[in-house]
Amino acid sequence: MRRSVLVRFLGLSLAVALGAVIATAVIATYSTTEKLQGEIDANTGQLQVDGEIYSQLSKYAADHPTWSGVDKLVHELADKLGRRVAVTADDGSVIADSARMLGAAPELPSVPAATIDVRNSGGAKLAGVSSVMNVYTARKTVAAGAAGGFVATANAIPPFVGAPDWGLTEEEQRNQAKLAQQVADCYTAKGRPASIAQTGGAVPQVMIESSQSLAGARVMEKPGAAAKDDTCYSPGLYAPSAKAKIVNDDEVRRAVACLDAASIDYQVNDFEGLKSIEPKAKGDFTDKFVDCTTQARVQALTPYVAPPAKLYLGAKSTFNVFSGEGLLRTAATALGVLLIAALVMFFAGRRLVRPIVALTGATQRMRNGDHAARVPVSGKDEVARLGHAFNDMAESIQRHDFQRKAMVSDVAHELRTPLANIKGYLVASEDGVVPLDQSLVTSLLEETGLLEHLVADLQDLALADAGMLRLHPAERDLSELVQQVVSAHRPAADTAGVTLTAALAGSSPAVVDGSRIRQALGNLVSNAIRYTPTGGHVVVGVRPVESGGRAGYNLTVTDNGAGIAPEHLPHLFDRFYRADVSRTRTTGGSGLGLAITKHLTEAHQGHITVTSNPGTGSTFTIWLPATSG
Known part of the structure; x- marks a missing residue:
């Protein structure tokens, strides 16, 4: 997806504005908390609310080995139930506090509402399976205090990791x-x-x-x-998790070791894949028995549940914008918004300026003649598209510069041979070594004809490159043009011992420049005759087809000659390229015919393709639209 620089800057501005709005909303929310809190207290039973908070935090402690990450849950509970919720470690350090804002918070109540210790109480999830537990003592005391909360403690005999969904992966x-x-x-x-x-x-x-x-x-x-x-029942239907089995095995092992050392009789029972320990005599829960099983449970669970923590509950603190604390928080919020805005704009500006600096440096290197200069590009915005455009431009300049140098070298090479021949014959004739007879004049005329043909081809290519290749389109019958090309090249084909025929499909009207199409077809037919051995055949055909939803015609030149190797096919239409490097200018033409044919075809809004199999021949296909435009 393309991202606009304008859109990104608009998004950054909106993000800064949104941050300011959020900060304002936070301040306004704190200023109206007291009124909202009164409405919540009037419609919700306080004890039920506090019980849900305790239950949710106990569940979190049972599912996590540490309290890390509980801050999110604390704030969710506070927002949902309208209570201040704070959790502290045994040493008094704050783990999470819904009233903490920018590192500051009102003081906690003097008395915690509860102690969350799932290792002793089993937690909201872990204590849910009473069928495998023998409860020793359970005591809940509700007392009105400064915090307005409750104190809840419970002790249970192992195993208490019996909840069927505890620890399941x-x-x-x-x-x-x-x-x-x-x-x-x-x-x-x-x-x-x-x-x-x-x-x-x-x-x-x-x-x-x-x-x-x-x-x-x-x-x-x-x-x-x-x-x-029953055959339908499966023992693993309500099997505990692998984690629960590990905890249970460790718990039983520790309890057994403690009870054996104290010479206390006990029995180990199995239930749904877990073990429980009970006194040999029913109901004989001595203090030592309870101590052994409790400590075993605590030690076994310690690596898997959160450590004990104190829970503080109270009304959400009111927030006065104009108080000393309120002014400090407002100033801190404003500074935070400004800092974030400055950082965002700084990094965004650097990211925008970096490619512009790179483009400037690459442009200067291009000006100094380094056509290989490129810029690294990433992303899909306007700057990235500018970088791609620069790289494409540099690639085009470098490619055309290379082609220009190669063409100058090739032209010099192609002109050198006939000029050297002409000069050599004339010097020899002047020195009297070779008589200036009819044979010499004929040879000089052939060399002059080669030069003229080469210069004419170069002129056609120069006009095509400059976009000045003139066409005179008119409605012509392509079948008639094919017949003319075949008739013109039949003497050369007969001389080479090659059969040249036409395969026509009736009248084929099209709007084309007849002379240019004959020139393009003539180049293909000349090449086909040249590369077809004696006894072979060349077929020139025309048939109606569609290409890209447009009606048109395929002009084909097919031979059964030596064919073209696959590695040469991509370069056939390059200037001065010859698939057979053993052929010279004399036997292989100027090397410009196929390049000219390609330009003439494209000038008619057509295209040319080639297929070939070494040893079986080649087929060149020119597609031309039936109408111009």
Whole structure:
């Protein structure tokens, strides 16, 4: 996608304006927070709000090994629930605070609302599976204090990493979903309709139709323990994650070592792929037993969950623009916007000026004769297009300069031979070495004819290069032109022992310059005769075709000569190029015929192509439009 420099500068200006608007909106938002907070407090149960905050942060702690990145969640909760939310480490350092603005924030309440320690409490997600837990103590105390919050603590016997979706990788989640679908399909195939229920990020639950009904309605239930003997039930249906197994194994290993050292009797139970430890005697939860299992859980979970943190809750702080703190924040915001604008414009200006400087240097090198000067280009804007245009121009100048030098060298070479021959014969005749008879005059006339032909070809190319090649278009029958070319070249073909014929398709009217088309076809026919061995044949044809949606004709010259090697095909229409380097000017022509033919064809808004197979011959095809324009 091309990006305009004008559009980019407009975008930068809008970005700066947007930054100023956002900063203004932030200041205005803080100034109206107190009123909004009163409305939120009047419509939302404070305890429910605080419980949701605690639950969301506990879930985050259970899913992440550190508190890094919790700042986003803290601000989302604060904006959604209208509460100030702050999380600090045990040493009092602030991890995240929704009231922090530009590095400053009001002081935290004196008493934390709760301590988030999922290693002891299990967290919002981890404590959700009570079927594999023996709760030792659970205590929740709600107290009104300066923070207006609550204090919640809980202790549980391992394993508590039993939530079926805890620690699942994306691949494990896909495997669980696939397995659940297979189990549901199996029950359905056996006549017990089954479906899959899934809420949020939890693992899919297979629900089968119960044999009982409630008030005539169908009742869906999860497969019970008896279903494990059913062929449809899979042990891996609700298997814990690999991460949960690692934590559980480490937890049980540590607890067993501690209990063995304390000589406490215990038993290890298995449930859905996880292990739990219980006293040998039911309900015999001694302090030592609880201490061993609790410490084992804490040590096993430490690498996988966030460390303990204190949660502070309170009303969002009001913000007065005209207070000392408000003026400081306003000034800091304004300076930040100005700094960002200056940096953006500085880097954008450098990026714009750099290619212009490079273009200036390359232009100066071109002026000093360095036609190989180029500029590096990146992007797709106007400056990049200017760079591409400069490189194309430099490439064209260098190519034409090379062609000019090569052409001067080739012309000098082509003129040198006939002039040397003429001069040599004349000097020899003047010295009396060679008599000036009819034979010598004939030879001199042949050399003069070669020179005249070469000069005429060069003149045609010069006119074509200058765009001054004059055409006199008129409606002509291309079949008639082909017949004329064949008749004109048949004596040369007979002399070479080559059969020259025409393949016509009836009348072929077109608006062309007849003499120029005969010249173009004549060049092709001359080459075909020259490169076709004795006994071969050359066919000149014309037939109607369409090209690019335009009606036209293909003029073809086909021979069964030696053919052209593939590496020569791209250069056939270059000046003075000969595919057979053994041919000289005398036997191979001037080397300009095909170049002239190409120019004449393009002057008629047509094009020329060639196909060839070494050993079987070549076909040159000129396409001409039926009408001019």
